[in-house]
Amino acid sequence: MRDFVHCVPTRFVFGRGAEQRAGEQVRDFGGTKALIVYGGGSAVRSGLIDRVKASLDGAGVAHVCLGGVKPNPRDTLVYEGIDLARREGVDFILAVGGGSVIDTGKAVAHGVCYDGDFWDLWCGRAKSVRALPVGVVLTMAAAGSESSNSCVITQESTKTKRGLRSELNRPRFAIMNPELAMTLPPYQIASGATDILAHIMERYFTCEKEVDLTDRLCEGAMVAVIRAARIAVKHPDDYDAQAQLMWGSTIAHNDTVGVGRVQDFGSHQIEHELSALYDVAHGAGLAVVFPAWMRYHMDKDVMRFAQFAVRVYGCEMNFEHPEQTALRGIEAHEAFLRDIGMPLTLKEIGARAEDIPALAAHTKVTNPDGTTGGVFHMTREDIENILRLADR
Amino acid sequence: MRDFVHCVPTRFVFGRGAEQRAGEQVRDFGGTKALIVYGGGSAVRSGLIDRVKASLDGAGVAHVCLGGVKPNPRDTLVYEGIDLARREGVDFILAVGGGSVIDTGKAVAHGVCYDGDFWDLWCGRAKSVRALPVGVVLTMAAAGSESSNSCVITQESTKTKRGLRSELNRPRFAIMNPELAMTLPPYQIASGATDILAHIMERYFTCEKEVDLTDRLCEGAMVAVIRAARIAVKHPDDYDAQAQLMWGSTIAHNDTVGVGRVQDFGSHQIEHELSALYDVAHGAGLAVVFPAWMRYHMDKDVMRFAQFAVRVYGCEMNFEHPEQTALRGIEAHEAFLRDIGMPLTLKEIGARAEDIPALAAHTKVTNPDGTTGGVFHMTREDIENILRLADR
Numbered sequence: 001m002r003d004f005v006h007c008v009p010t011r012f013v014f015g016r017g018a019e020q021r022a023g024e025q026v027r028d029f030g031g032t033k034a035l036i037v038y039g040g041g042s043a044v045r046s047g048l049i050d051r052v053k054a055s056l057d058g059a060g061v062a063h064v065c066l067g068g069v070k071p072n073p074r075d076t077l078v079y080e081g082i083d084l085a086r087r088e089g090v091d092f093i094l095a096v097g098g099g100s101v102i103d104t105g106k107a108v109a110h111g112v113c114y115d116g117d118f119w120d121l122w123c124g125r126a127k128s129v130r131a132l133p134v135g136v137v138l139t140m141a142a143a144g145s146e147s148s149n150s151c152v153i154t155q156e157s158t159k160t161k162r163g164l165r166s167e168l169n170r171p172r173f174a175i176m177n178p179e180l181a182m183t184l185p186p187y188q189i190a191s192g193a194t195d196i197l198a199h200i201m202e203r204y205f206t207c208e209k210e211v212d213l214t215d216r217l218c219e220g221a222m223v224a225v226i227r228a229a230r231i232a233v234k235h236p237d238d239y240d241a242q243a244q245l246m247w248g249s250t251i252a253h254n255d256t257v258g259v260g261r262v263q264d265f266g267s268h269q270i271e272h273e274l275s276a277l278y279d280v281a282h283g284a285g286l287a288v289v290f291p292a293w294m295r296y297h298m299d300k301d302v303m304r305f306a307q308f309a310v311r312v313y314g315c316e317m318n319f320e321h322p323e324q325t326a327l328r329g330i331e332a333h334e335a336f337l338r339d340i341g342m343p344l345t346l347k348e349i350g351a352r353a354e355d356i357p358a359l360a361a362h363t364k365v366t367n368p369d370g371t372t373g374g375v376f377h378m379t380r381e382d383i384e385n386i387l388r389l390a391d392r
Numbered sequence: 393m394r395d396f397v398h399c400v401p402t403r404f405v406f407g408r409g410a411e412q413r414a415g416e417q418v419r420d421f422g423g424t425k426a427l428i429v430y431g432g433g434s435a436v437r438s439g440l441i442d443r444v445k446a447s448l449d450g451a452g453v454a455h456v457c458l459g460g461v462k463p464n465p466r467d468t469l470v471y472e473g474i475d476l477a478r479r480e481g482v483d484f485i486l487a488v489g490g491g492s493v494i495d496t497g498k499a500v501a502h503g504v505c506y507d508g509d510f511w512d513l514w515c516g517r518a519k520s521v522r523a524l525p526v527g528v529v530l531t532m533a534a535a536g537s538e539s540s541n542s543c544v545i546t547q548e549s550t551k552t553k554r555g556l557r558s559e560l561n562r563p564r565f566a567i568m569n570p571e572l573a574m575t576l577p578p579y580q581i582a583s584g585a586t587d588i589l590a591h592i593m594e595r596y597f598t599c600e601k602e603v604d605l606t607d608r609l610c611e612g613a614m615v616a617v618i619r620a621a622r623i624a625v626k627h628p629d630d631y632d633a634q635a636q637l638m639w640g641s642t643i644a645h646n647d648t649v650g651v652g653r654v655q656d657f658g659s660h661q662i663e664h665e666l667s668a669l670y671d672v673a674h675g676a677g678l679a680v681v682f683p684a685w686m687r688y689h690m691d692k693d694v695m696r697f698a699q700f701a702v703r704v705y706g707c708e709m710n711f712e713h714p715e716q717t718a719l720r721g722i723e724a725h726e727a728f729l730r731d732i733g734m735p736l737t738l739k740e741i742g743a744r745a746e747d748i749p750a751l752a753a754h755t756k757v758t759n760p761d762g763t764t765g766g767v768f769h770m771t772r773e774d775i776e777n778i779l780r781l782a783d784r
Binding site (some may be wrong): 001002003004005006007008009010011012013014015016018178210212213214216217219220221223224227228240243244247248251256259260332 | 393394395396397398399400401402403404406407408409410415530570602604605607608609612614615616617619620636639640643651652758766
């Protein structure tokens with residue numbers, strides 16, 4: 001196990017009707033005037049925003065609203081939120097939604113406390129040292145942003161999607177009511193589950209040795225999320241399935257299952273290009289990229305991919321040809337993604353083969369040697385090859 | 393999944409040489425003068441206390457010492473610590489040791505901030521509302537006190553062992569260097585592993601339905617801890633085995649693997665009587681009590697005990713007679729405990745059959761109807777029966 005520092009101070013308030021405790025929670029953490037950040041019409045139509053406002057009113061917390069967050073959240077709305085928060089003297093950000101809403105809220109929280117252009121913090125021109133406190137009412141199990149240290153924003157003018165990792169990004173509290181996810185379309189539930197699994201897999205396929213405990217936690221979480229996803233896409237009103245997905249989203253990305261290991265996140269970098277260019281759901285993009293990434297890299301650690309096949313998908317171990325077992329695991333994962341209605345090919349998400357060189361060229365370089373990925377270092381050519389595997 | 397509120401704000405600093413960061417951590421959390429609490433000679437002889445003092449000196453944190461904590465920590469030393477901390481104007485408690493040392497530190501932290509007799513807080517006569525901040529340098533994987541909300545103290549005059557659950561009990565930081573556990577005798581390593589497993593099992597054997605995610609996390613953690621314990625008792629200098637045990641001790645008892653479930657803790661209540669009366673290691677007492685508790689209760693949820701057998705110990709499922717599989721699991725657990733050198737009978741820990749009625753009568757009642765245990769409610773007669781199963 002590698003050395004690590006791990007701290008997730010977020011207070012999780014989980015269960016039916018939990019959104020009614022939003023006001024109490026904001027006040028607990030010192031908020032007196034909140035900016036409520038939310039997305040489209042469903043949070044309003046369902047009455048959720050009204051319930052949250054009533055809860056804030058009941059706790060004596062003033063509030064203003066910033067609606068209209070879209071998937072793959074844009075810098076343009078962040079600028080708007082920063083202006084509004086400053087003008088209104090807001091001292092707390094309350095994000096009511098999924099990852100895009102939460103990330104917009106986090107970006108506003110940094111931006112309010114930074115004198116320059118907030119994008120400086122995202123593209124590495126400056127380091128954030130202060131942010132307003134953020135609280136969350138989660139409506140969708142996916143990004144794990146409700147307790148993660150990450151925040152991903154897209155610069156609209158350049159279609160550049162970039163993440164900021166900072167301990168300032170950990171929300172103070174996360175209110176999690178699985179009932180709120182029951183009104184999501186199956187495609188969004190499936191995209192969310194795919195994102196959850198990808199967060200675990202970025203930590204799992206990392207050539208580590210002697211990490212039995214976190215391996216087992218990763219595998220256990222994957223088995224449970226896969227089972228819950230199959231149920232939830234067919235029966236969105238199954239509380240327990242939604243609950244497993246919602247808690248799964250949290251532990252997948254706050255390092256509960258991945259402390260003391262390196263992380264790869266190469267697939268995420270490739271996917272960011274797909275969702276920035278084609279505006280596809282992040283999870284759907286990952287469904288296309290991840291199996292191709294697995295096929296491309298499995299030879300570099302066959303036994304780990306075989307372990308995944310055996311322990312997560314119950315494949316039988318082929319002791320003579322472990323690479324066959326590894327391949328069966330990837331196929332099983334593809335079959336699962338297909339079963340829950342995810343795309344597996346570039347074509348299905350409207351991506352064109354002729355864009356592949358540009359997609360590869362634009363993928364964020366994460367290593368000093370010009371490659372991408374924490375474990376499997378990929379050159380631009382590797383990324384092109386992976387995308388071509390998905391062009392089928 | 394049941395509703396829950398979960399918050400573990402502890403900052404974990406994990407890895408080789410981590411104790412050198414003690415001073416920096418105390419200062420980070422506002423400490424200017426620390427009471428260093430520790431146990432016997434080994435922490436001094438090994439040079440650990442000197443290294444911690446040097447780290448505090450380097451960070452400009454003043455310090456005084458309270459040594460001499462014994463296993464099953466006593467109220468007498470707590471009173472001494474409260475006096476010393478008040479006299480010296482201490483504003484931070486730094487516990488350097490295992491569960492007994494940490495619990496002594498926690499009790500002092502409450503006691504300093506409470507005007508009356510601190511035991512009031514433990515026996516329910518008063519509620520603690522404030523405590524000094526506590527930090528930990530962990531030397532032993534067992535109790536999980538490094539981030540749990542519990543603290544167990546024995547009143548020496550009456551041999552009464554009682555726990556206090558309070559969010560104030562969560563340490564601010566836990567410094568965890570697995571190397572520090574390498575000098576422990578195998579018996580203590582085994583006792584620690586038994587305690588870790590018991591903490592998971594108190595959350596696992598709880599007749600819950602639709603808790604697949606936490607079931608899988610519990611099972612994965614148990615498999616990894618069992619494997620690591622077998623290695624560590626034979627090769628105490630195996631860093632990775634010690635690392636799995638140390639991180640295992642933390643997640644076993646801070647609810648990482650048990651959120652959204654009820655907990656039983658009946659076995660713990662019975663064991664508290666054994667260790668209070670015979671001064672046996674808590675883990676060794678649990679090795680005697682838990683298998684007997686399992687045999688006594690398995691009929692009430694045969695399929696869960698069978699699931700334990702199959703998923704944790706790899707037993708083959710007997711579909712015609714699941715109770716046979718359940719029994720194989722208990723036998724496998726007993727064989728594991730035997731393998732790592734734990735006792736399984738009352739005789740082995742010096743307990744006498746004629747004490748059984750008194751042990752049962754003295755066991756803490758946890759339910760309004762006079763029974764003990766969060767799930768399997770045990771009358772005094774049930775407890776006597778369980779202890780008789782261990783009298784073999």
